[in-house]
Amino acid sequence: MVKIIFILFLSSSSFLFASDFSSERGMTNLLGSETWARCATEMSQNNVKVYELSYERTSTMPLSPFAGEYKPKFLPELGFENSNHIYTMDVLNENVNDGNQGTQIDALGHFGHSDKFWDGKGEVDLSGVRYFKGLTAKEVKPFPESPLQKLGIETVPPIITTAVLLDVRKHSFGGRSMKAGEYVTVKHIEETLKKSSLNKRGILPGDVVLIYTGWSDQYEDPDENKIYYSKAPGISFNAAKFLAAKKVVGVGVDNWGVDAFGDPSEMGKEVSQNPDGVVLPAHYYFLTQVGIHTIENLKLDLLAKDSVDLSCVMILPLKTKGSAASPIRPVAIGSSRS
Template sequence: MKKLLILAGLIQPFLAFGQAKEEVGQSPWGKDDEIGALNRMSEESKLAILSRIASGKTYDLSVEYFVGMPSFHALGDPGYQFWLTHTPRGTVVDNPNGLGDTMNNKVSYTGDAISMYTHMGTHIDALNHFGLNGKIWNGFSADQHLGDKGWKKTGAETIPTIIARGVLLDIPAAKNTESLPPNYRITSQDLKEALTRQGLSLQAGDVVLIRTGQARQYEDAAKYLDQYPGINLDAVKWLVEENQVMLLGADNLSFEAFPPEREDNWVPVHTYLLAEKGVMFIEQMNLETLAQDQVYEFAFIASSLKLRGASAAPMRPIALPIRPKH
């Protein structure tokens, strides 16, 4: 892939100049809050959605990890690596357990290891991933809270298990097309059209997943990374400020579209959600089967790895169809 359009976009002459001043948000849930909008979950809200599960059918919304998978290598981040640490025949030759040929010929042994950037595959961005002017969500500063081994605040280990009402917004279907145009910016009007087509409305505390169709290219990294569509600022502001969504997700590489909308910020959607509003989001999801079956409302259940201090963590979300609410 050529240099990410993110970089080229910084000099695009048609980009909008900065709108309102961008500042990190102070949490309405207190000075020690590290999870932002996920505070909208409660035991009651989780039980309410779980009680509506209609069947045992499960939709896995995650992608596979494999050597050659899409990654942010254009920004210098490492790709996914996999290697074997033990093999059945190698164990016989090396005898690492000291048990000898007879035992190692009988009991085969395979072991492996991986190395990867935390923002690979299906993952959730933690609130420390992007900040503004040296601070992240809730005013935590890099000077005070960033150590050699990661952030002391809002690390991926703080992200709770998420159980909530999920809503899929299928944008290509709403536009009666198989593929969105290159670098297409999804607007709030697009989201409203999808909701109308699907006969749904949003509720405070929802998890909203946006299908761009990009996941169909996931096995081919060059195509998946090339000029992918994503959401714009107008759309996320409508979701967060007017609908009070709790969590967002999409099937593209980096949630928002590039080149950036603002001349003074190369990731305005990221900083608006994470730094200003405390709303996390999931990237690189697989929403194809959910869309094919036209399951637009569901129980969303997900947990991420507790990577202490990390700015993201792999996540395996699932969706279970629910009964309509009477």
């Protein structure tokens, strides 16, 4: 009965998602009654738990070097005129990039690509930039201070579907955390699926894939050692293509960039798979080529500890018109498969 009510609620409320952004969406167009039904099945299992997949947002958390400072200011209690009420409020500092700090999801308009290599000197040439579906820079961001006119975060629907946990730390790396510059490969994904309870189900169209590398061991608040954002393991180009062929709607990792980062000597041999000029293969392929959302800074340790290989995940970005990303508070609802 719970399953039926849940599906009917989602189906009847789908019209509330207002504007039709289907022409600006990628794999999220697969979301619907089928993925909701799979989600409802997982929530109906015995001994299900709710898992928080995000971190608390604080001024002392690890901060992206690309997104400015994050300094919330908490205001004194305020009185409400002609009443016996008081209320509290807080504000964020000027020039903070709230969407790209903490646990977050990228809009498809977060990333573009060009046929012209830029060496970091002078101004970048935007004339040949293309975004998802071949949209031009002029169509997506017509002037420097413009919000995204296409592919902004407001085009992302509520993501309610089944989530597949790939615990590569456990199944491919013998329980050790992946190191900076190491890549999650197709072999690791296939090996993890084979060794987990998902060996028969696999990855289905419309799934969200969550990859646990163990890099989140470096996440600390307060961020005293400054290791977390300095480097990271990530997804190889061929692994990105493999997941895209499965038609997943989102790929999330317990690191800050989905891609691998490290010194040249630390980068795995899979770096040779990258097309010319592509240093962030996951961002490039997922966001600009196939329309799969990248989800960053996920807290997956408890999900992995309990071997919740399959769950119902709910990810709701803020509808900040024209923004390239959004903070999120994703939850997974599921039970242990061990």
